[in-house]
Amino acid sequence: MSRIAECFNRLAGHKALIPFITAGDPNPKLTVELMHGLVDGGADIIELGVPFSDPMADGPVIQRASERALKHHVSLAQVLDMVATFRLENTYTPVVLMGYLNPVCAMGFQRFAERAAACGVDGVLTVDCPPEEADELTGALVAAGLDPIFLVAPTTPPDRVARIGQLARGYVYYVSLKGVTGAGHLDIAEVTGKIAALRESITVPIGVGFGIRDAETARALSGTADAIVVGSRLVQEIEAAEPQAAKQRLARLVAELKSAIR
Amino acid sequence: MQQYDLPDASGHFGAYGGIFVAETLMAALEELKAEYARAKADPAFWAEYRHELAHYVGRPSPVYHARRWSEALGGAQIYLKREDLNHTGAHKVNNTIGQALLARRMGKKRVIAETGAGQHGVASATVAARYGMECVVYMGSEDIKRQSPNVYRMKLLGATVVPVESGSRTLKDALNEAMRDWVTNVDSTFYILGTAAGPHPYPMMVRDFQRVIGEECKVQMPELIGRQPDVVVACVGGGSNAIGLFHPYIDVPDVRIVGVEAGGEGLQGVRHAAPLSAGTPGVLHGFRGYLMQDADGQIMETHSVSAGLDYPGVGPEHCYLKDIGRAEYTAVDDDEALRAFHDCCRLEGIIPALESSHALAWAAKAAPAMGRDQVILVNLSGRGDKDINTIAGLSGISL
Numbered sequence: 001m002s003r004i005a006e007c008f009n010r011l012a013g014h015k016a017l018i019p020f021i022t023a024g025d026p027n028p029k030l031t032v033e034l035m036h037g038l039v040d041g042g043a044d045i046i047e048l049g050v051p052f053s054d055p056m057a058d059g060p061v062i063q064r065a066s067e068r069a070l071k072h073h074v075s076l077a078q079v080l081d082m083v084a085t086f087r088l089e090n091t092y093t094p095v096v097l098m099g100y101l102n103p104v105c106a107m108g109f110q111r112f113a114e115r116a117a118a119c120g121v122d123g124v125l126t127v128d129c130p131p132e133e134a135d136e137l138t139g140a141l142v143a144a145g146l147d148p149i150f151l152v153a154p155t156t157p158p159d160r161v162a163r164i165g166q167l168a169r170g171y172v173y174y175v176s177l178k179g180v181t182g183a184g185h186l187d188i189a190e191v192t193g194k195i196a197a198l199r200e201s202i203t204v205p206i207g208v209g210f211g212i213r214d215a216e217t218a219r220a221l222s223g224t225a226d227a228i229v230v231g232s233r234l235v236q237e238i239e240a241a242e243p244q245a246a247k248q249r250l251a252r253l254v255a256e257l258k259s260a261i262r
Numbered sequence: 263m264q265q266y267d268l269p270d271a272s273g274h275f276g277a278y279g280g281i282f283v284a285e286t287l288m289a290a291l292e293e294l295k296a297e298y299a300r301a302k303a304d305p306a307f308w309a310e311y312r313h314e315l316a317h318y319v320g321r322p323s324p325v326y327h328a329r330r331w332s333e334a335l336g337g338a339q340i341y342l343k344r345e346d347l348n349h350t351g352a353h354k355v356n357n358t359i360g361q362a363l364l365a366r367r368m369g370k371k372r373v374i375a376e377t378g379a380g381q382h383g384v385a386s387a388t389v390a391a392r393y394g395m396e397c398v399v400y401m402g403s404e405d406i407k408r409q410s411p412n413v414y415r416m417k418l419l420g421a422t423v424v425p426v427e428s429g430s431r432t433l434k435d436a437l438n439e440a441m442r443d444w445v446t447n448v449d450s451t452f453y454i455l456g457t458a459a460g461p462h463p464y465p466m467m468v469r470d471f472q473r474v475i476g477e478e479c480k481v482q483m484p485e486l487i488g489r490q491p492d493v494v495v496a497c498v499g500g501g502s503n504a505i506g507l508f509h510p511y512i513d514v515p516d517v518r519i520v521g522v523e524a525g526g527e528g529l530q531g532v533r534h535a536a537p538l539s540a541g542t543p544g545v546l547h548g549f550r551g552y553l554m555q556d557a558d559g560q561i562m563e564t565h566s567v568s569a570g571l572d573y574p575g576v577g578p579e580h581c582y583l584k585d586i587g588r589a590e591y592t593a594v595d596d597d598e599a600l601r602a603f604h605d606c607c608r609l610e611g612i613i614p615a616l617e618s619s620h621a622l623a624w625a626a627k628a629a630p631a632m633g634r635d636q637v638i639l640v641n642l643s644g645r646g647d648k649d650i651n652t653i654a655g656l657s658g659i660s661l
Binding site for chain 2: 052053054055056057059060063067070073075076077100101102103104105106107127128129130132133150151152153154155156157160175178179180183
């Protein structure tokens, strides 16, 4: 069983909290520490952003995080090394890489999948690679024992949801609003209804993210979702903190979110 | 040669093209694909498109024999396809009219566009005014500085110009920002993409709307010289004017096809914008194609004296034509393009766009080695009025 499936088993119906941070933000030396801080706060799974020069699906907060990381020339290879270092102390918290396809193309799908598995990565979400174009990458990931994570959007028609449901492993990431990461207001009633409908064709757990900015929203959505993803709000915390205080501030915020969804 | 009929149903030109966008946009692209298929089969759609091109744009654009310049070069005869004479001053309007008519069919009241040199932004703002649509144009703040006349032109036409401050603050970042707008306002908004790139069906659709350039040439050249030209040449940034000229010539085997990229300060360094000449395949802005990227797959900042060519990718059909060898791609640097710009001004009385000056520069280099009875047809894709501040600046003159 994959580490992600084990994690949801362990939770036994309790909701998972999935914080997101960008690898290398604010600098590459801090990332592994921040990952441990997320776990200290109560993170069940970590989504680790792979910085990319052209983050088309991200709002300004995560764009800036990518830019800060790229000032330090943080590469996909380095991100994998960070996960390997994290694994020296933590063998139970699943790590999902989230990013864009091109850095993965540049490394080569096969080589990437093998190295990622060897470093202790558990799942991979490439935002700009829909199922139609994902065969080769998904094949390489599954062969290496990694879970390909797919997005489902408010605009995804039912037949596509069913198709994604067949391909999905680990969990499905439901995008709670039409927009970029960290965007405005999500409609809780609408999202709740959508998630309930997704259950008809999706058997893996369903996480929800994009626009979850506070404990109250997280609590409201945890009624129907299996997992809550929080990204931009945490990245803002990193942005606002002195580097030495960032770990503590992240842990505190994650703990607050975690207790809200318990 | 086998019959050329690309892209395939999923939007691929061989290994290139496809749809690489976040899930939220998949349904919108599916809707666009379906509506374009219906429009494509609807004679009334094309009748209106052709009517607009004739009466609003002023097509067909003439082909002009650059006689003095050809004589000065002492070799092949250079002919210019005068897209600079179109309404709004460039080939871009052929595409924006097609896409705006499609937006109207789909009931979209708001259009958005990205722009580099500002020509596509102006062409989008123009058709939005013509059809009564709200228009928002994303433009890198660097390009806003370089192309201020076009910024004002867009505002006069009623468009909102949004400066983009992320990344390198040029065309690629404007495209990212337009995509972000589209994903946010996907129900109400039609994205008028300006070049033959992006996710399927854009490369095919933009090509189909720009094909009129080559189709006219195929009729005009026999009228002028009794045959087709020996070479057709166009500048390639994203590649829309080039594919418009090239596509009707793909199955005419005797015609040599040459695309000219922006060599910037030279291909040996990194200060250029020539992915076909010096890049590698990758995925950006919704499609697979040649890119300017580093070993880690990060997109590199590009450089060209011409804002319209300052883009790290190139449309997927050009990538395919390069790989199968049907078209050849090369680069000319800033200095060569500037020399051709000035020669065209003084010898022919035509101020060409800096983008088009790259194609002119290739012709000026190639002509002397060719026979006087040979013919090079250059796509003069736009006029250079928008560039006079840049040119003056390079000469140390402030206007």
